[in-house]
Amino acid sequence: MARRNKLLVPEARAGLDQMKADLLQSSSPDQTKYEVAKEQGIPLKKGNNGDLSTRDAGKIGGQIGGRMVKELILRAQQQMEQDQK
Numbered sequence: 001m002a003r004r005n006k007l008l009v010p011e012a013r014a015g016l017d018q019m020k021a022d023l024l025q026s027s028s029p030d031q032t033k034y035e036v037a038k039e040q041g042i043p044l045k046k047g048n049n050g051d052l053s054t055r056d057a058g059k060i061g062g063q064i065g066g067r068m069v070k071e072l073i074l075r076a077q078q079q080m081e082q083d084q085k
Contacts, residue, residue: 016068023067036060 007013017029026032037044040063042056049057 019071020064020068023071024064032064033060036063 007016020026020032021029024032024036026035034044034046037056037060040056040059042052042060044052044056044060
């Protein structure tokens, strides 16, 4: 399935991938989802995961995306505070 989420700034992909790995203390951005799946006890494999339930896929993506959104909000708040000084 093709990725439907499009970045407004495609050049930001590498930075977002690195932030994902850093936040989840993963060995690399590519391994993050597999490490999260393993922690959750979800059998995620490389390649086709058509047999994976929507609930399990949401557990993986939700944990990753939720932490990224929180971090981006925190960074924006810090930037706004610095701009007001």
